[in-house]
Each structure stands twice: as structure tokens, then as C-alpha cells.
Amino acid sequence: MSTNTADAIPRLKKWIPRLRGKRIGVLGDLMLDRYLWGTATRLSPEAAVPVVDFVEQSECLGGAGNVAANLAALGARVEAFGVTGNDEPGRAFQKCLRDAGIAVKGIIADPKHMTTVKTRIIARHQQVVRVDQERREPLRAETQEKLLRILFTALKRLDALVLSDYDKGLITDDFADRVLSAAHQLKVPVFVKPKTSRLYAYRGARAIVCNAKEAGFYVTRSLADEKSVEEAGRALLAHFGCGAVVITRGEKGMSVFEETSPRHLHIPATSFEVTYARVGRTGVERGATGRQVFDVTGAGDTVLSVLALAVAAGAPLADAAMLANTAAGVVVGKLGTASVSPQELLHALADVRL
Numbered sequence: 001m002s003t004n005t006a007d008a009i010p011r012l013k014k015w016i017p018r019l020r021g022k023r024i025g026v027l028g029d030l031m032l033d034r035y036l037w038g039t040a041t042r043l044s045p046e047a048a049v050p051v052v053d054f055v056e057q058s059e060c061l062g063g064a065g066n067v068a069a070n071l072a073a074l075g076a077r078v079e080a081f082g083v084t085g086n087d088e089p090g091r092a093f094q095k096c097l098r099d100a101g102i103a104v105k106g107i108i109a110d111p112k113h114m115t116t117v118k119t120r121i122i123a124r125h126q127q128v129v130r131v132d133q134e135r136r137e138p139l140r141a142e143t144q145e146k147l148l149r150i151l152f153t154a155l156k157r158l159d160a161l162v163l164s165d166y167d168k169g170l171i172t173d174d175f176a177d178r179v180l181s182a183a184h185q186l187k188v189p190v191f192v193k194p195k196t197s198r199l200y201a202y203r204g205a206r207a208i209v210c211n212a213k214e215a216g217f218y219v220t221r222s223l224a225d226e227k228s229v230e231e232a233g234r235a236l237l238a239h240f241g242c243g244a245v246v247i248t249r250g251e252k253g254m255s256v257f258e259e260t261s262p263r264h265l266h267i268p269a270t271s272f273e274v275t276y277a278r279v280g281r282t283g284v285e286r287g288a289t290g291r292q293v294f295d296v297t298g299a300g301d302t303v304l305s306v307l308a309l310a311v312a313a314g315a316p317l318a319d320a321a322m323l324a325n326t327a328a329g330v331v332v333g334k335l336g337t338a339s340v341s342p343q344e345l346l347h348a349l350a351d352v353r354l
Helices: 005-019 064-073 088-099 141-155 173-185 212-219 226-240 299-312 317-331 342-351
Strands: 023-028 030-043 050-063 077-085 103-110 116-123 126-133 160-164 190-193 207-211 244-248 254-258 265-267
Touching (some): 005 299, 005 317, 005 342, 023 141, 030 064, 030 077, 030 088, 050 064, 050 116, 064 160, 088 103, 141 173, 160 299, 173 190, 207 226, 207 299, 226 244, 244 299, 244 317, 265 317
Parallel strands (some): 030 116, 077 103
Antiparallel strands (some): 244 254, 254 265
């Protein structure tokens, strides 16, 4: 069943003010996204690569931190939980959290841990290269237990918990099982962006959000048409034992499957043109048709964030998914890791074609 977001716009707009003030926890792999901006007008004599003349450096929250930033931008009261190294990137990450108004009491700086940093070099509006500094290794047992104690204490005051797994070592099957069990006891809904290395770790989640490629991996076949998407969605509901599965499909929008509904919901992609803008700023060309996707960095994080926050505010999952789909349409029109504000979301809803 396909839905027209335009028909629901008056209803969807009413949910946006209700997002403010909801208490949302974000647990997951924390990363620092670092950008080196410059200009490039010549090639290196040493190799066929551009020489980038450095102009400025900027930093923002990446990984699960980007989920937290998305939630904070929409007015949620956000608490982040995770582990960084006791290093310069870790301190820069915590500063970014504080600047965004996100509580940092749930962040452990472990001297035996290394903060994941993704450094992107941007020249003339194009990403030249990305350099990753990371170690994929499980947490030390004592660090894991300390983190769980902090989280379990905080759970009782949360309206929802988002689990953002980037497969960097924080989340293991046992760890996820303990988190979901504790949340279930306290009736705190959990929204999960899984990684394909864990098949059954998220059982009991309120909703699982994955893209079409990840969904195809789980069901061991590509999702080439609507029939294969529907079969995959139903299989994943049983696979994860969760309340809902949301499959994001890029320019094809998203498909929503609920355990309580015999029919799935297809939400088409929004239809306004997006143009280039610097990180965190948007450029919408009104009156255009179709979509020019500039940068998909963080779009999945936006879907996860808005879905969790809207459900925490009382929205039915279908409405939450339509809001999330619209928000993702804004974010792909921004360069690099980005978020969406309530005002941008309202404007985007107004731009959806009737």
C-alpha cells in the first residue's frame, strides 16, 4: 500500500512541536567527523592527485553522535552513552556534544580505547579523500559493565532509546540483549540501526531501520522489485522478533512493515530539488521536480532519529515514518554529516508536491 505524504501534511505538521522536550537516549559507536576544507587548482608533480591548499578545519559528531545531534536539533533532551578514548579526538567529540546541548555524563573516556576519527578533505565542493583512524575491538569487561550501569540508571527517565551500531566493537550480541531486556522491563521503546554482523542481537526492538542493501544481506537475496521488498520486510519482522521494520530505499522512498498490520506501507521519496550547500546548510530550489541527491551521509541516522522521536511523542509509526522520510530528503541536500531543524522540517512538508 502506497501513501501520499501530501495528504497527511496537516496532521504531520501538528507532531513537530510535540517533539520538543522528549528525553531520548542514544547508545552506540561514537565517532568524530573532521573536515579539512581547502582549494585545489593544480595537480601534484609527485602523483596524479590534486594539491589541496588548506583553508580551515571543522568538526562535528559522527556515528551514534550524529544520531544524537539530529535529535538535539529537533528539540529533544538527549543523553549520549558510549566510549571514547582519553585522547584529543575524544575531547573534541565531548566538546561537540556540549556545544549541541547533549548530556555527556554517559560518555566514558577509556585510556585503553581509541576514538574513531573520520577525516574528510574537501576541495572545491568535492570530497577528495577520507582517512579513517580506528580500531575495531570489543570493550574491556570493566568498561562495558561501567557503561551498562550508567545506562540502566538513566533508562527509567527516558522516553525512548536509540541503539546505533556501526560495528566498531561497542555492541556485541550479549551487550545488546542486556540493553533490550532492561529497556523492555521499563517499557522504554528501542529503535535500532543494525549492522549485518549481528543477526539476532536486537530481538524485541520497537523498530529496526535498515537500507535495502542491508535487508537484502539478511534475507540472502537482492531486493529488485516491490514483491522482493515485501517478502524481505515480512521475513525481517520474524527474523528480529521486533514490532516494525523500516527499509530505506533511496530515491524510492521507504517501506514500513508492522507486526500488527497485514499490509506494508510504501512512502515515496519527496519531490523537491536540492542544490549544493556547505555542511549544515540547505539549498532547496522551489518549483523544480525530481530529486538531485547531493550527499547521502547521515541520511539513515536522520531516519532513525526522527522515527524514534516522533513515536516517543505519541505519533503512530506510519506518521513517524513519513516525517522521517521528509527529514531525510532535507539532509541529502546538505554536504557532509548534517541534521534537520523543526523549521526545516516544516518547510520541507510545505514543499511536498500536492
